[in-house]
Amino acid sequence: MRWPVLRVLTVDWPLGVGFQLHRGRLCKNPLRFVCSMTTKREQPAWRPPANEAQPRLHLFNSLTRQKEPFVPQNGNRVTWYNCGPTVYDASHMGHARTYLSFDILRRVIQNYFGYNVFYVMNITDIDDKIIRRARQGHLFDEYVAQNHDSSRILADCQQVSQAFVEVLKATVDPDKKAMQERQYNNLLAALKDMDAAAQSVDAAQIKVNQERLLNDAKDLLGDWLDQQSGAGITDNAIFSKLPKYWEEKYHQDMDALNILPADCLTRVSEYVPENVAFIEKIIQRGFAYESNGSVYFDVAKFDSEKDHFYAKLVPGAFGDAKALKEGEGDLSVSEDRLKEKRSENDFALWKMSKPGEPSWDSPWGKGRPGWHIECSVMASAILGESIDIHTGGVDLKFPHHDNELAQSEAYHGNDNWIRYFLHSGHLTIAGCKMSKSLKNFITIQEVLQKYSARQLRLMFLMHSWKDTLDYSENTMELARSYEKTVNELLLGIKHVLRSSPGHGVEAFQKWTDEEVELNKQLQTCSEEVHKALCDNVDTRTALEAIRTLVTQVNSYMERYGKTPGGTLSVNRQLLKSCAVYITKIFDTFGLLAKPEAIGFPSGAGQGTDAEEIAMPFLNALADFRDTVRQQAIQIKATDILKECDTLRDDTLPELGVRLEDKENEPTVIKLVDRNELLKEKQAKKDMEEKKRLEKEKVKAEAAAKKAALEAQKKIPPSELFKSDTDKYSKFDDKIS
Structure with a gap:
């Protein structure tokens, strides 16, 4: 009888006998022999490769003055605040140094290292420089609109020149004095020409010289008018018009440089209530005090606290009166303002507005925020009590950034408001210092008339972002x-x-x-x-x-x-x-300017660029031209060959196409920036002209040499050497 088999179990027995399990019992069954089971093979152990030498991102931190490993506070997310421009004039190469440098860093940290960057930048549209410049511009425009006669303008500008002499005498800084002397000399020259035109009674000439005088005298005349009537300006709209205009120009310049816009842009004028609340809390914590309608930060009180330290970035600048004065602003350093402070090291959080200044309501009366508090308020409002990266120009280290750190840490009650402080290096122009206040700056638009945005960015990339760069x-x-x-x-x-x-x-x-x-x-x-x-x-x-x-x-x-x-x-x-x-x-690195893609591409040619569209047509054109050229060469049709050259050298470069003729090979087609091709074309013409002139020079020199030899042949032997007075001092009349 054959037993039904329910399941088979193989077991290794010492005698090698096979058994079957039947109804839960082991029983010997020689008719149903099961092979003995061998030992089970397992996978060997695996070890990952060692890669300990893999470098990681380090950044030069101004808080430690050395390179530190970059460790964001919140996983892959990076919070970043960048000090934006004070908008009262055209953006210049100093702005490019800062914003282009940090655009490169932002792109690398975000797009190469893969961090999720949230980038905040401010616009300073309330500031002493803006107030003064807005008043001067407003009063100058009013003066011009009043259409004064030439004698009145001449008399006023003469008074301006006399008053400016005293300003020159009082100026100590040599660079500033040199700038003022240039302004003064330009004004004197324009006054002289205007006076001469007035005496000639030539109406057309008077008009031309009057326009020149107003143009050359604009800054000095505006300052003179401001001293006379500036205190009477009270409309806040006058002070907002100027920064709105220059902010728009700033954004245009940044777009032209292919600089990414901020994820969040803040303006001081939009955060005045937040400034007031921020200052109130600092007062409550005991680190600020009110004096005569203004509020000042108590540096000594802050620095005496166990967990606080003033001037983290530049400890050696503590008490630098000149730097502190510049940080307070031109309108805030009068004797009466300085007497309001407990210490000359204290700085303004809130400034009581004087006549001729914009103002907002506060618990301390009409006033406006100080420069340093503005960034602390806006950065904290968006990014909170501790920020991963703060960036700005090296010239802002002290007092601006040190004051930011102090007042922010006083507000938040911590000692780590900023984890990494990065500062871009200075910029020089052909080795010389550049300054907007000295009026020796080069605007971004002036640079872009000569070089492309890509070339400018390459120049920045070829230098360290934290060191001095020479343009x-x-x-x-x-x-x-x-x-x-x-x-x-x-x-x-x-x-x-x-x-x-x-x-x-x-x-x-x-x-x-x-x-x-x-x-x-x-x-x-x-x-x-x-x-x-x-x-x-x-x-x-x-x-x-x-x-x-x-x-x-x-x-x-x-x-x-x-x-x-x-x-x-x-x-x-x-x-x-x-x-x-x-x-x-x-x-x-941001060298390829292209629009940011959002969503799926539309149309049948998804992902197709202009080059892919144009190349089939250009290939057909190049093949046709090659055929025509070859046949023209065979029959020596020079007119047709000239037309082929015109297509290559004049027509296609205007469209951004370069053709390169190759012997016994198809023509090479290259799509190149139109402006670059036109520059190449002009450079080629200049080189050809240079060669032509050199050839003409050699030809002329040869002709002159030949003429000199012919003339020498006609000189009698007795007179031959008498013209060589540099060799012979005297000749006698004897012939030996």
């Missing part, structure tokens, strides 16, 4: 040269990609030792760039690593670009990888 012809030429070198490589790779199969079997080739080596060089470049960016966002070293890769790729393309049959032999995918990597880093 000059030499530094900009280095940036232009770098741009041209990299761009030519990328255009060449684009041509390779267009000229070889991009899909299917033909798109991939076997890698030789040369491709393996170039790929190693690409990986080395990537590692060096990463190491550089981890080291305080060292973009200069990163660009040098990319320059080395560009040289290596160019060398590879030159060696293996063509086979004897004229076909491409370089590895398409490897070249594409190199180009994509370089482009990715340049995009991270």
Whole structure:
């Protein structure tokens, strides 16, 4: 009888006998032998690779004056406050130094390292400089609108020049004095011309010189009018018109430089109630006091507290009277204001408004916020009691940023309002100090008339963000040269990609030792760039690593670009990888200006750019032109060849297209910035003209030499050497 088998169990027995389990009992069944079970094999232990040498991001922290590992307070989220501009004049290269530098840092930290950055920036639209400039501008415009006759204008400007002599005498700072002397001399020259025109009774000439006089005297005349009538201006709208105008210009300049807008933009004029509440709490905590309608921060009280320290950033500047005075503002350093303080180190949180100043209600009377408190209030309102990163220009360290830290930590009751303080370096112009107050600054728009925004950004990238940067012809030429070198490589790779199969079997080739080596060089470049960016966002070293890769790729393309049959032999995918990597880093640095994409692309050509659309048409045009040129060369049709050259040299550059004719190869098509092509075209014409002039010079010198020889032949022997007075002092009449 055969028993039904319910399940089988195999067991290793000493004698190797097989058993079956039947109805829960082991029973020997020789007819149903089950093979003995072997030992079960298991996976071996696995260990992850060691990668302890991987660099991490370090930033130079002004609070410690050294590079520190960057550790945000809240996971991957980074809160960031940047001191914005005081908008009373055109944005200049000093602004570019700060905002372009921190735009680069922001992009790298956000887009390369992958942090979730929330970036807040302020606009200072209430400030002593704005108040004074607004009054002067308003009174000057009124004066011009009154259409005074030339004699009145001449008399007023003469009074202005006499009053300004006393200002010159009182000025001690040599740079400021030099600026004032230039203003004064310009005014005197305009007065002289105006006086001469008035005496000539030439109405047209009087009008021209009157306009010139008003233009040259604008700043000094505006200041003179302000001293006479400035106290009578009380309308707050007059003080808001000027900053609104210059804020708009500032945003236009930042857009032109491809600087990302802030995630949150704050204006002082919108946060006056918050300023009042902030100051009230500081008073309640015992760190501020009211005096004659103004409120001052008690530096000694704050600094004496166990957990507080005044002047964290620049301890040595504690008590620097000159810096503290500049920080208070021109309208707030009169003798009566200074006497209101308990100590000259104390600074204003709230300023009682004097006649001719904007004002808002407060528990202490009509007044306005002090400069330092404004940033503390707005940053705290948006970002809270402790912020990861605070940035600004190095010139703001003391007293502005040190005062910010003190009043904010007094308000929040902590000692870590800012975790990382980053300061951009100074900017010089051809080695000289630049200052808006000294009127020797270069505006951003003036720079952009000569150089592109990409070239300017490259110049910044080629220098450390925290060190002094010198803007000059030499530094900009280095940036232009770098741009041209990299761009030519990328255009060449684009041509390779267009000229070889991009899909299917033909798109991939076997890698030789040369491709393996170039790929190693690409990986080395990537590692060096990463190491550089981890080291305080060292973009200069990163660009040098990319320059080395560009040289290596160019060398590879030159060696293996063509086979004897004229076909491409370089590895398409490897070249594409190199180009994509370089482009990715340049995009991270903000060198590629492009609109921010939102949502899915629309239309059938999703993701198609202008180059993809234009290239089929340009290829057809280039092929047609090649055919025409070849036939024209055969029949020696010079007129047709000239038209082909005109298309290449004049017509297509206006459209941003460069054609490069190659012997026994198809024409290379490159899409390049139109302005760059036009500059190349002008440079080529200038070079041709230079060569022509040099040729004419050589020809003229040869003709002159020949004429001199002919003239010498006609001189009698007795007179031949008498003209060489530098060699011979005297001749006798004897002939030996």
